[in-house]
Amino acid sequence: MKELPLGWAEVELGHVASLIRGVSFPRSARRATSATGHVACLRTTNVQSSVTWDDLWFIPTEFVKNSQQYLQPGDVLISMANSLELVGKVAQIRSDESLPAVPGAFIAAIRTLEAASIDPAFLFYQLQLRSVRESIRQTASTTTNISNISAPAVLATGLVIAPFSEQRRIVAEIEEHLSRIDAACVGLGTVCVKVASYVAHMFERAVSEAPHTEFRRVLAAPLANGRSVPTASSGFPVLRLTSIRNARVDLSEFKIGAWDARQAEPFLVTEGDLLIVRGNGSLRLVGRAGLVQDVSSPVAFPDTLIRAKLDSGVALPAYVARAWHTHVVRSQIEAAARTSAGIYKINQTDIENLRIPLPPLPVQEHLTSSADAVEGPAAQAHAAIERSIHMAARLRQAILKKAFEGRLVPQDPNDEPASVLLERIRTARAQAPARRAPPKREVRA
Numbered sequence: 136m137k138e139l140p141l142g143w144a145e146v147e148l149g150h151v152a153s154l155i156r157g158v159s160f161p162r163s164a165r166r167a168t169s170a171t172g173h174v175a176c177l178r179t180t181n182v183q184s185s186v187t188w189d190d191l192w193f194i195p196t197e198f199v200k201n202s203q204q205y206l207q208p209g210d211v212l213i214s215m216a217n218s219l220e221l222v223g224k225v226a227q228i229r230s231d232e233s234l235p236a237v238p239g240a241f242i243a244a245i246r247t248l249e250a251a252s253i254d255p256a257f258l259f260y261q262l263q264l265r266s267v268r269e270s271i272r273q274t275a276s277t278t279t280n281i282s283n284i285s286a287p288a289v290l291a292t293g294l295v296i297a298p299f300s301e302q303r304r305i306v307a308e309i310e311e312h313l314s315r316i317d318a319a320c321v322g323l324g325t326v327c328v329k330v331a332s333y334v335a336h337m338f339e340r341a342v343s344e345a346p347h348t349e350f351r352r353v354l355a356a357p358l359a360n361g362r363s364v365p366t367a368s369s370g371f372p373v374l375r376l377t378s379i380r381n382a383r384v385d386l387s388e389f390k391i392g393a394w395d396a397r398q399a400e401p402f403l404v405t406e407g408d409l410l411i412v413r414g415n416g417s418l419r420l421v422g423r424a425g426l427v428q429d430v431s432s433p434v435a436f437p438d439t440l441i442r443a444k445l446d447s448g449v450a451l452p453a454y455v456a457r458a459w460h461t462h463v464v465r466s467q468i469e470a471a472a473r474t475s476a477g478i479y480k481i482n483q484t485d486i487e488n489l490r491i492p493l494p495p496l497p498v499q500e501h502l503t504s505s506a507d508a509v510e511g512p513a514a515q516a517h518a519a520i521e522r523s524i525h526m527a528a529r530l531r532q533a534i535l536k537k538a539f540e541g542r543l544v545p546q547d548p549n550d551e552p553a554s555v556l557l558e559r560i561r562t563a564r565a566q567a568p569a570r571r572a573p574p575k576r577e578v579r580a
Contacts, residue, residue, distance in 0.1 A: 140541025142298045144553040149290030151253045151560060152245050156286065157215075157238035160198040169193050175236040177206075179214045179221070180416045182242055184317075186212060186226045188233050204237045206244055209255035211262060215284055216241040217416060217478075218439065219366075220376055222282040223271040227259045243286065249563065252556040257302040260309050261294055264535050277363065281478065295539055296557065298550035308544050312534050316527050338506050339461045345492035347463075353450035353493065354443060358483040360413070361402050363438040364392030371399040372434045376412065379440070382456045384410055384425035389434050402435035402442075407452040409443040409459070410436055414480040421479040422468035422486075426456035441483060450491075454499040457506060458491050 139145065158176060166173065173193040181187050199205070206212075208230040214222055225245075228234070238244050245262075247253040261267060274288035297305060364373050370392050378388035384404070392399070404410065408427040415421040424443075436442055445452045458464060471485040494502070537543045 139295065140297070141546055141548070142301070142550055142552040142554075143541060144296050144557055146294055146296050146553075146557060147290065148245070148258070148292040148294055150557065151249075151294075151296065152247050152258060152290075154286045154290055155203050155210075155238070155244040155246060157240045157242050157244075158194065158198050158200070158204055159240045160194045164194050164198065165192040166194075167192070172196055174199065174205075175233070176239045177212065177236055177242060178239045178416070179217050179241050182212050182214050182224055182226045184226065186228060186232060192239070194237075199237055204244075206232075206234060206236050206238065207246065208232065208234075209247070209250070211245040211255060211259045212238060212242050213245060213262070213289065214241065215243050215286075215289075216281055218376055218414075219272065219275060219277060219282040221416070222275050222284055223268050225259060225262045227256065243289070245289075249556075249560050252299055252560055253296070254299070254302040254306055256306040256310075257297070258294070260306065260535055261539055262292075264539060265532050266536075267292060267294070277365070296553040297541065298547075298553055299556055300550045301541075301544065301546060304544040305538050309534060309538050313531060316531055316534075319523075319527060334506055334509055335457075335460060337509060338457050338502065341502050341505070342458060342461060342492040342494065345494040345498070347490040348493040349487070350443075350489040350491055351487040353445055353455065353491070354487075355446040356444040358486060359402075359442045360483070361436040361438045361440050361442065362394075364394050364435075366390050367393035370394055371396050372432075373399070373402075374404070374410075374434055374436050374440065376437070376439045379410060379412055379423050379425040382425055382460055384408075384427045386427070386430065386432075386434055392435070392437075396433070399433075399435040403433050404430060404436050404442070405444075406430050407445060407447065408436075409445060409452060409456060411441040411443060411481075411486060413439055413441055413482075414478045416478055418469055418472060418474075418479045421472050422465075422481045424456060424459045426452055441486065443486070449496075450493060451496065451499045451503060453507075454503045455491065457503065458493075461492065464489060464491055 160176075165176070169175070170193065172195055174196050175188075176192045176194045177186065178192065180190060206228050208228055210228045212226050212228065214224045216222065217224070245258065247255050247258065271284060271289060271292055272282075275282040275284045277283075296302075361373075364370075368391065371394050372389040373392040374384070374386070375388045375390055378385045386404075404427045406427055406429065409424050410427065411424045412420065412422060415423075445455055467489050468481060468485075471488075472479040472481045474480070493499075534543070
């Protein structure tokens with residue numbers, strides 16, 4: 136174990152913060168617009184790199200059991216139930232956020248016990264460290280395609296605490312570095328979106344007059360769900376949900392699963408397969424699809440994806456991959472998707488019944504090659520942008536790692552050691568009377 140910087144201490148999260156579970160309520164109670172006696176309720180889809188305030192639900196305040204469930208500036212939201220890739224994801228409530236609001240049942244709020252000793256942002260950035268996030272994810276239990284983490288597991292997460300003054304200096308330095316990285320990523324992302332939007336618009340106009348055919352009629356084999364496989368240090372590779380991007384499958388986005396080649400064989404992907412996302416916390420992302428191209432080494436697909444093998448004598452896979460993301464197909468997917476536990480899902484029957492624009496094969500080939508010709512020059516720039524974004528993500532982790540090793544800002548030997556502030560927190564907790572549940576408060580929207 137590495138030696139801690141001078142004045143630092145190791146601690147479990149539960150010794151410096153409380154975990155406030157979200158509000159449970161019946162599905163019938165939610166509404167999409169604000170009203171008197173209702174309060175905004177955040178969901179897993181609102182926990183992004185920062186808290187997003189669109190696509191909100193509003194619920195009656197009668198379901199808020201106590202005032203502690205109302206979010207406060209500085210609270211760190213954590214996704215308690217999500218896909219394995221997203222469970223444990225965090226975002227922080229800023230001082231200018233649109234409160235009042237409460238967390239929903241599948242997220243929780245981490246709140247520091249003593250603001251004068253622990254900077255909430257210091258916890259927030261530390262919880263973004265890859266090593267810390269992975270330690271939380273390893274505690275998750277997974278059923279079907281949903282992973283859950285427990286409150287005790289989150290509170291047992293091991294962290295490091297610096298002297299309070301140093302915490303503030305570290306947070307300021309992190310935010311100065313990350314603000315530049317985030318601004319660059321926003322610019323790069325905007326370019327990617329504009330390129331993709333132009334090509335999609337051109338293709339959509341070209342197929343607008345094409346006859347529609349049920350998707351089941353272009354299949355060469357029945358649709359197949361993948362298999363749920365736990366992560367392992369050795370085994371056989373299986374794709375991650377994040378492999379689906381830009382209507383393609385990134386075969387480098389995989390994990391090692393706890394199974395062997397024989398067990399994985401029925402789930403191996405081949406060139407021309409269309410992989411479709413079964414479920415997602417966001418309606419606009421459920422049913423996304425990617426085309427498998429150039430399989431250089433064997434890899435399987437997981438239970439979060441559905442495989443479609445296409446009859447190339449009826450529909451060109453490259454054409455279908457583009458047509459899949461047209462408005463006419465997307466609108467059908469979103470209409471068919473059903474939500475359960477905050478996750479939108481689509482099944483094989485829904486997919487088979489979709490109607491896709493399908494002109495004759497020569498027209499499909501012409502449209503696809505025309506789109507490729509437009510996209511080709513942009514693809515190299517897009518790839519360079521993707522590499523830059525990946526580099527930015529690695530740089531972000533490097534900055535965080537350096538910060539929580541005590542190497543980002545100079546230390547001050549006059550700072551009060553973390554051991555002293557932790558003892559102060561322990562004493563305050565020991566002396567605090569048993570708390571009763573605070574009364575609910577009326578909130579008018």
